Amino acid sequence: MADIKDAIKEKSMVIQKDMLADLFKELGNTKETGKKVVYTFVPGNLTELILSFDMLPVYPEINALQSGMRKKSAEYIREAEKLGFSEDVCTYVKCDIGMMLKGNIGPTGETLPPPDLLLLSYTGCFTFMKWFENLERLYPGVPVAMLHTPYQEDGKITPEQLEYMVKQLKEEVIPKMEQVSGKAFDMDRLSKMMVNSAKAEDLLVKILESAKHKPSPIDAYFAGVYYIGPIFTAFRGTDAAVEYYTELYHEVQERIRLGLGPITPEGEMKEEKFRLVVEGPPNWTNFREFWKIFYDMGAVIVASSYTKVGGVYDLGFRHDPDEPLESLAKYCMGCYTNMNLPQRVNLLADYVKEYKADGFLINSIKSCNSFSAGQLMIMREIEHRSGVPVGFIESDLVDPRYFSYANIKNRLESYFQMLGQRKVILSQEGVEV
Amino acid sequence: MKQLDALLAHCTEQAFDLHFSKARQWKAAEPGRLLLGFLPIYFPREIVHAVNGMGVGIMGVGDRKQIIKGDAYYQSYICHLPRGVIEMALDNSLDDFDGFVFPAICDCVRNLSGMFKLVERGKFQRYFDYPQNFSPSIGGVFFRQELEKVLDDLFQVNGVKLSTEKLNHAIGLYNTNRKLIEHIYQIRQDYPWRLSAVDTYHIIRAGLVMTVEEHNQILEQVVEVISEERGEPLDNIRVVISGSFCEQPPIGLLKSIEMAGCYIVDDDLMLGSRWIQGDVDDKSDDPLGAIVDAYLTKSTFSSAVYDVGNPKGDRLVKLVKERHADGVIFSAASFCDPALLDKPEMQKACDAAGIPQINFQFHENTGQFKVIKEQAGTFSDSIKLWA
Ligand code: SF4
Ligand code: SF4
Numbered sequence: 001m002a003d004i005k006d007a008i009k010e011k012s013m014v015i016q017k018d019m020l021a022d023l024f025k026e027l028g029n030t031k032e033t034g035k036k037v038v039y040t041f042v043p044g045n046l047t048e049l050i051l052s053f054d055m056l057p058v059y060p061e062i063n064a065l066q067s068g069m070r071k072k073s074a075e076y077i078r079e080a081e082k083l084g085f086s087e088d089v090c091t092y093v094k095c096d097i098g099m100m101l102k103g104n105i106g107p108t109g110e111t112l113p114p115p116d117l118l119l120l121s122y123t124g125c126f127t128f129m130k131w132f133e134n135l136e137r138l139y140p141g142v143p144v145a146m147l148h149t150p151y152q153e154d155g156k157i158t159p160e161q162l163e164y165m166v167k168q169l170k171e172e173v174i175p176k177m178e179q180v181s182g183k184a185f186d187m188d189r190l191s192k193m194m195v196n197s198a199k200a201e202d203l204l205v206k207i208l209e210s211a212k213h214k215p216s217p218i219d220a221y222f223a224g225v226y227y228i229g230p231i232f233t234a235f236r237g238t239d240a241a242v243e244y245y246t247e248l249y250h251e252v253q254e255r256i257r258l259g260l261g262p263i264t265p266e267g268e269m270k271e272e273k274f275r276l277v278v279e280g281p282p283n284w285t286n287f288r289e290f291w292k293i294f295y296d297m298g299a300v301i302v303a304s305s306y307t308k309v310g311g312v313y314d315l316g317f318r319h320d321p322d323e324p325l326e327s328l329a330k331y332c333m334g335c336y337t338n339m340n341l342p343q344r345v346n347l348l349a350d351y352v353k354e355y356k357a358d359g360f361l362i363n364s365i366k367s368c369n370s371f372s373a374g375q376l377m378i379m380r381e382i383e384h385r386s387g388v389p390v391g392f393i394e395s396d397l398v399d400p401r402y403f404s405y406a407n408i409k410n411r412l413e414s415y416f417q418m419l420g421q422r423k424v425i426l427s428q429e430g431v432e433v
Numbered sequence: 434m435k436q437l438d439a440l441l442a443h444c445t446e447q448a449f450d451l452h453f454s455k456a457r458q459w460k461a462a463e464p465g466r467l468l469l470g471f472l473p474i475y476f477p478r479e480i481v482h483a484v485n486g487m488g489v490g491i492m493g494v495g496d497r498k499q500i501i502k503g504d505a506y507y508q509s510y511i512c513h514l515p516r517g518v519i520e521m522a523l524d525n526s527l528d529d530f531d532g533f534v535f536p537a538i539c540d541c542v543r544n545l546s547g548m549f550k551l552v553e554r555g556k557f558q559r560y561f562d563y564p565q566n567f568s569p570s571i572g573g574v575f576f577r578q579e580l581e582k583v584l585d586d587l588f589q590v591n592g593v594k595l596s597t598e599k600l601n602h603a604i605g606l607y608n609t610n611r612k613l614i615e616h617i618y619q620i621r622q623d624y625p626w627r628l629s630a631v632d633t634y635h636i637i638r639a640g641l642v643m644t645v646e647e648h649n650q651i652l653e654q655v656v657e658v659i660s661e662e663r664g665e666p667l668d669n670i671r672v673v674i675s676g677s678f679c680e681q682p683p684i685g686l687l688k689s690i691e692m693a694g695c696y697i698v699d700d701d702l703m704l705g706s707r708w709i710q711g712d713v714d715d716k717s718d719d720p721l722g723a724i725v726d727a728y729l730t731k732s733t734f735s736s737a738v739y740d741v742g743n744p745k746g747d748r749l750v751k752l753v754k755e756r757h758a759d760g761v762i763f764s765a766a767s768f769c770d771p772a773l774l775d776k777p778e779m780q781k782a783c784d785a786a787g788i789p790q791i792n793f794q795f796h797e798n799t800g801q802f803k804v805i806k807e808q809a810g811t812f813s814d815s816i817k818l819w820a
């Protein structure tokens with residue numbers, strides 16, 4: 001997804017680039033084709049359902065991160081702040097609203113069409129609701145379909161929650177989609193798409209779990225968001241997604257066979273020195289510089305929570321063709337940010353263990369309460385449970401004012417030094433590292 | 434007069450009793466009683482009352498407690514309220530509580546519920562998800578199930594089953610409570626000099642930490658006193674405060690606004706105590722259903738509630754007009770996404786209706802009010818000048 005100039009690319013990355021270019025082209029042609037456009041969020045996305053109505057999804061968070069990477073976000077954020085948005089609030093929202101005010105130019109330079117439907121899948125983040133309440137006023141007359149996803153406050157999905165979700169799908173979301181698309185809901189079509197979803201999900205899990213190998217053939221954070229994960233959201237349920245993940249899976253298998261490490265924008269990482277689990281979103285405005293600090297030090301991220309905001313498939317969930325609506329509901333409720341704090345701690349502690357990580361790092365995002373509130377407690381818990389050194393850095397998603405390269409680099413260098421010393425001590429004690 | 438002074442002194446003390454002494458004494462007085470702590474904004478305390486419990490509001494520590502441990506749990510860019518609450522939990526101020534409810538308002542409160550689980554405070558800790566779907570057969574059913582979960586938690590603690598009679602009785606008491614609070618606001622609307630906003634605040638906040646029966650008595654006496662003329666009218670403007678529904682501004686801030694020449698004729702400070710507008714049916718065969726119905730149809734506007742179809746901005750404008758207010762002060766806690774993300778649209782609605790506004794941000798422990806006082810003073814002067 002991320003367009004990193006001059007980066008070294010594998011075949012899967014080229015396929016992905018083409019798929020995304022086609023999508024944006026299609027979005028640019030909606031006036032001619034009459035295709036309807038649905039704005040919605042990545043966590044708890046109903047991609048299959050949207051596609052089953054032949055509508056096109058647009059993800060404002062992805063637009064925002066793309067704006068961050070294209071160095072446009074500072075301007076967009078300023079624009080939103082002029083409108084009265086505080087410096088303190090989620091910068092994705094401000095970036096998106098600023099982009100809209102500045103003509104809604106998408107990542108490929110084409111103007112994005114306005115929404116025909118705002119699908120507020122209110123999953124795992126309170127701000128989503130505020131975001132779309134604002135968009136509803138900026139796009140007057142556009143219908144909003146609200147899907148309220150209950151939080152897994154008790155660490156599980158209850159039958160009552162499931163029933164609440166399915167009722168909302170049947171009585172609120174689907175009727176609005178029918179009305180906007182002018183098409184009747186087709187359960188068979190949705191169900192068939194879910195066969196593809198489950199196939200892609202199996203492949204995605206295998207790819208992400210390949211990081212258990214030493215050396216890891218992938219970087220499950222930077223590459224995870226750069227080329228492994230993004231296709232998932234917009235294309236899940238399609239043949240193209242299955243083809244893409246099949247190709248990627250073979251590439252990763254080949255890397256394992258050859259004993260190769262992950263691909264970075266500057267080629268192959270030579271030596272894997274440190275294996276890390278990372279919690280929190282990355283910074284997008286300085287994505288490449290940020291990543292480079294890691295690969296220059298031989299640090300590979302073997303598992304991350306951010307790649308699970310669109311679904312924690314490694315815990316076993318798959319879209320199920322036999323119960324399409326129920327599985328959409330379960331999918332929404334299962335996303336990482338919809339898990340309670342003890343679940344998040346358990347998941348991360350398991351990652352540290354299963355992926356044999358040397359350390360646990362948090363990139364805390366200034367403007368994201370959903371992730372950040374409670375992270376310091378997560379850090380203590382992981383340190384306590386797993387015994388690995390923990391690190392903590394701070395940045396922002398798309399506000400460049402809060403990315404201090406020198407500061408982050410200093411902190412990371414000290415952290416890697418500590419990890420290095422620990423490795424020496426452990427190996428002197430005869431512990432396998 | 435003396436009577437009111439004594440009441441005010443009592444409420445002022447209770448409102449900021451971070452040891453919750455009254456509630457603890459109440460619990461200790463009889464076996465089988467329980468305390469349920471709830472965070473902002475709203476929780477139907479009626480159901481707790483009906484099972485021999487007291488719903489106690491935990492509104493943060495304000496500027497009354499030094500935060501030591503709490504800061505180690507929160508980054509600087511997270512609002513202040515949760516760090517004070519976790520501080521209280523860690524220094525055992527909340528030990529007598531049997532359980533905690535964290536009503537859905539934002540991800541900070543949501544994640545705080547998980548922190549309480551991790552540090553194992555209380556016998557249960559529930560994030561309480563309010564439905565954002567307002568159809569009785571969808572959101573209504575869900576809300577009822579949420580209430581039943583809490584009732585079940587409470588049952589596990591003291592074994593008291595909910596009865597129709599007891600719940601109807603509790604509903605009646607809280608109806609009275611809200612009616613009396615509303616009466617005070619009505620009197621203040623016409624005669625704001627009779628009771629200051631700070632005193633009003635103390636009186637209502639005190640109601641979160643004592644029995645509703647005692648609070649109703651206090652409110653009745655207050656209504657009685659302020660129904661008579663007292664104090665001197667000043668040449669003040671009339672304002673509505675918006676955005677302070679969760680983390681509470683320090684008392685100094687409210688005082689500064691008043692001293693700068695503004696009568697605060699409405700606000701969302703103790704919004705939870707005024708959430709349901711009007712009465713909940715207290716004669717129903719299904720009182721739990723009556724609470725659900727009241728939530729779906731009689732809730733006030735709030736950043737916690739999805740508002741497409743009934744925008745908050747319009748409802749704020751309506752409130753300003755009903756209260757004959759001259760302007761709005763948007764006063765939100767720093768880093769409070771719900772309040773701050775709602776602000777631009779609410780400001781726009783005020784602009785469209787020709788309602789002047791100012792805005793500032795605070796922390797519950799802000800100690801400097803000079804700038805705010807100046808800002809409010811200029812606001813007041815400009816309104817008077819152009820009136
Ligand atoms: S607060 Fe965080 S999770 Fe929510 S929209 Fe913003 S960046 Fe995304
Ligand atoms: S002050 Fe705002 S951000 Fe903080 S806990 Fe309350 S609602 Fe959430």
